Amino acid sequence: MEPLKTQTIPFGDSHEFHDIFASLYPRLVSYARRYGATYPEDIAQEAFVILMQRDSPVEHPTAYLYGTVRTLSLTERRPLKNQSISLEAVVEPGKGPDADEDLLSQEVRERMKALSPTFRETLWLFVVEDLSIRQISEILDIPEATVKTRIHRAKAHLRNQLNSSGGLHVLA
Amino acid sequence: MSWHDPARALEPESDTALRNELRGLLGMSRSTPETSYFEAEPTPELIQLADELRREARRRNLTARKKSSWMLLAAALPFALVTAGMGAWGVSQKHKADQLAATVAHEQAELQRMAAALQPPPAAPAAARPLPVQAPTAKGRPAQTLLLGKAAPRNKAKELVIPVERSKEANPNAPQSVKAN
Numbered sequence: 001m002e003p004l005k006t007q008t009i010p011f012g013d014s015h016e017f018h019d020i021f022a023s024l025y026p027r028l029v030s031y032a033r034r035y036g037a038t039y040p041e042d043i044a045q046e047a048f049v050i051l052m053q054r055d056s057p058v059e060h061p062t063a064y065l066y067g068t069v070r071t072l073s074l075t076e077r078r079p080l081k082n083q084s085i086s087l088e089a090v091v092e093p094g095k096g097p098d099a100d101e102d103l104l105s106q107e108v109r110e111r112m113k114a115l116s117p118t119f120r121e122t123l124w125l126f127v128v129e130d131l132s133i134r135q136i137s138e139i140l141d142i143p144e145a146t147v148k149t150r151i152h153r154a155k156a157h158l159r160n161q162l163n164s165s166g167g168l169h170v171l172a
Numbered sequence: 173m174s175w176h177d178p179a180r181a182l183e184p185e186s187d188t189a190l191r192n193e194l195r196g197l198l199g200m201s202r203s204t205p206e207t208s209y210f211e212a213e214p215t216p217e218l219i220q221l222a223d224e225l226r227r228e229a230r231r232r233n234l235t236a237r238k239k240s241s242w243m244l245l246a247a248a249l250p251f252a253l254v255t256a257g258m259g260a261w262g263v264s265q266k267h268k269a270d271q272l273a274a275t276v277a278h279e280q281a282e283l284q285r286m287a288a289a290l291q292p293p294p295a296a297p298a299a300a301r302p303l304p305v306q307a308p309t310a311k312g313r314p315a316q317t318l319l320l321g322k323a324a325p326r327n328k329a330k331e332l333v334i335p336v337e338r339s340k341e342a343n344p345n346a347p348q349s350v351k352a353n
Contacts, residue, residue, distance in 0.1 A: 014223075021222040022214035045225055052229035107199045127194050132183045151190065158197040 021048070024062065027129060028069045034124070035073035043072045063135035066125070070139060114161055119154035126151055 025044055032040035047068035051061060058064045112120055125136045126147075133151075137144045214222075 017226070018214040018219050018222055021225075022218045025218060025221075045221070048222075048225045049229045049232065052226060053232050055233075105199070111198050123194065127191055127198065127200065130191075133187060151194070155190070155194055155197065158194070162197065 024065060028065055031066060031129070032069050032073045035070065037073040037076050039076070040073070043069055043076065046072060060135055060138055062131070063138040066129070066131070066135070067139040067141070111158060111161065115154055115157055119150050119157065122147055122150040123154045 025048075028044035028047060029040045032043040037043050047065050050068055051058065051064055112123070115123065122136060122140070125131045125139060126133070131139070133144050133147045136147045140147070
């Protein structure tokens with residue numbers, strides 16, 4: 001049987017793809033782990049395959065990958081079909097909280113945990129994953145204005161948190 | 173497909189400043205283990221994995237897509253046949269209904285024509301008929317009303333009419349006197 005040629009996939013040249021894959025793959029695995037996915041590596045790989053399988057090009061491939069990983073992770077964790085699951089229940093249990101241990105210091109993790117899951121998710125994508133507001137709106141499927149609102153509210157929460165503990169003076 | 177994201181490249185400075193500020197609030201500026209975590213070099217294992225995923229995508233493109241399109245066509249075929257059959261039946265029914273309506277209209281026209289041919293012509297003009305005598309009335313009512321008023325009792329059955337004197341005050345319990353004719 002003739003081996004399949006990888007050049008037929010319209011996805012840039014090999015070097016560019018290898019570089020992007022090397023930088024994005026660990027992020028996507030970590031992102032899937034945050035959602036408590038049992039097999040985060042499989043989910044990240046499946047997201048890449050789904051993206052490359054598409055006939056029509058995607059405007060924001062990174063956002064598409066993150067969104068696919070999020071959807072697949074939520075689907076994997078869904079206990080029954082047609083049963084919705086809350087974000088509070090998704091982000092926290094399983095390996096979700098442990099997923100940050102390799103990435104963030106104890107201090108950052110504590111501050112993140114003080115936020116609500118909705119704000120934490122948006123803040124994570126904006127600050128840790130270094131994604132733009134447009135990309136986050138595509139990943140979470142919400143308007144850009146909502147993303148901005150969530151980020152600013154998270155910022156206010158963090159400020160209040162630091163003010164109450166006196167941490168802001170330390171930072172200043 | 174290009175990996176370069178215009179939304180990320182054209183990010184306004186305010187967003188960048190906001191990100192830096194949030195990093196400061198979170199305390200990430202001092203300890204950034206995540207930076208080193210995400211700066212991964214393309215190792216041979218990762219390169220091999222990337223190529224395998226590309227091959228898998230290619231394989232799925234060649235197999236799954238065609239199969240799904242054929243299955244979609246096969247699933248849509250019965251619906252298309254039923255729709256086409258119903259459409260043809262509807263058109264034939266409409267044609268039959270139009271023919272029947274035309275036949276009925278033709279028959280009605282024929283009947284009207286025959287009825288008009290059998291009907292005798294009018295003997296005299298309506299103006300030559302004798303007019304009914306209009307009797308003068310005391311209260312000045314129109315004669316036609318009087319004629320109708322007189323003609324109406326003929327058809328009525330005979331009945332006993334008892335005139336009642338109405339008192340000025342309406343009292344249903346008061347005794348009423350009846351005149352005998």
